[in-house]
Amino acid sequence: MTRYILRRLVSLFFVMLVVSMIVFVLMNNIPGGPFSLGERGYTPDALANLERKYGLDKPLGERYLNFLVGAVQLDFGNSFAVAGNPPVTQVILRTWPVTLHVGLYTILVSFTLGITMGIISAYRRNSFIDNAVTFTATLGITLPNFIIATFLLLLFGYQNGWGAPNKWIIPPLWEGGPAILSQDYFLPVITYALAPLALVARYTRSSVSDALGADYVRTARAKGLSDRMVMMRHVLRNALIPMVTVLLPQIPNILTGSLFIEVVFGIPGLGKFFVTSIFSRDYPMIMGLVVLVAFFWGIMYLITDILYTLIDPRIRLGGGAGR
């Protein structure tokens, strides 16, 4: 196990290296550097000075090496575009918690609701509830979230000024009750939760109904176990395995936020920041964000893979021909 984790970490390190290299090279080929954009109209001298100040006059290889040396110390340099040129890590530390809040609530809402809905509809197949759940699930999977966001704002939001930029404050997770009840969180979380909720409900339904049809459930019923016992001991426990394989990989995705939702609701989170930093050619920000998000995903996938073995001892890590 330890060897497996070590091997994965080494491979993650190389992946990060290649990813950062690709992004770095591509980024420096964006037409227009960070200071030649728009109507700022620097004189050539001023431009050269600015580029020297931020080290952009050095050759690409040297800049990449500088980046690497900084990155291992978690120092991605200072932002070009954010007012006051704060260090990139500081900006990320300020914006990611917002995204994390929304993400955590989203996971909470979508997983609890989704699993409940899935179990109910598996138990009452083809009933009204089942059809309603299936309908919601289809809607959640097929409707793009920026569209849902737009219409929720249209229906509930604009009157109260939700979704206006500058409106967002960053409340602590718990301040006189869960922050989810604050208006700011309510709509984004609902919008964001709909797609994972649909997925969770769908997979729960199918894996629970598979488990319900299995022989061991019939045996359990035949030996006179109560419905509840059958449910807890046999159905849910076995239904969990296929659910985990599909659902756990959703989590890192949700925790790094959705571009669209953050843009529509004006949430000052990671995704929105990425869009602005691409538009303003904020090289250090782009690098920092991509590398951190990729690293986070890599670590989360590793944790997911380890969790599989804990839940289902039949799965062996490492070796094998791969998936």
Place this chain on the structure above:
Amino acid sequence: MTISPPPVAIRASRKVAELAPKVLKRSLWRDAVRRFRRNRLAMLGFVLLLCLLGMAIFAELLAPYDYGRVFLTLRSNTLPFVNPAHPLGLDGSSRDYLSRLIFGARTSMLVGLMVPLISFAIGVPLGALAGYVGGRFDFVVMRVVEVATAIPPLLFALFLLSIVGNGVWNVIAVLAVTAWIEPTRLTRAQFITYREQDFVLAARSLGAQPWRIIFVHILRNTISPLIVSFTFAVPLAIFAEAGLSFLGIGITEPTASWGKMVGSGIGNSIRVYYHIALFPTIMVALTMLSFSFVGDGLQEALDPQRPDSR
């Protein structure tokens, strides 16, 4: 020696032989078509899809005006159902909204079909080779896949678009760059499971060439999951294009794109000029719904292991 009637067993087998052609006609595809046609939702999706495709192909004939034509004399943002000459109103630049919606189908369909086509054209051969040959080639391909999955696809698409610039074909190229991973993985996994199976061994021992085994024997078996995955890749591409255009990158101005139209319709003016965001939303939703209904239907229809109870 008199010719006696053939024994019962032979007669019976002759009867089987007479019946055989009928039985043989029930191929996988025929079964699939039959199952698909019985699936009401799938058929609904299929009909919708044909309508949308028709809209995309015959946009010039169907649309009352050109998508870029500006009606300078009329007020911009005219509401729908007011002016009979423009049943769905005008947009913010005084262009006929119905025409733009119809032409928007072309953009969506173009992106939606081209992106999976390109990504499958890359991914299927790559995955097939990696799965069949294995060894060092497989190792290299899998490392590339690993690197590609490490980057969040939408962020990467956004990033690439800011490098290559806007435009329909750029959007298609960029989305294809991020979309080839799925078909590669799927094909590889399929090839690994089939590589060692008896029918492949049999073909190999009969002296079949590798390309024949790959294309005739294995690929034919993997075709149904590939088709299903293709139908699900289409709405994803449409979603990505709509999203990028919604953010204001991607499709450039005179071209009609539903995502961009939704994007231009949000904001405070939505409470009055609701049509700008509402109509393209309906179109995107219908498109995605029809593709996922068809995808679900195909998945059920193309699964030969499925007991055909209906």
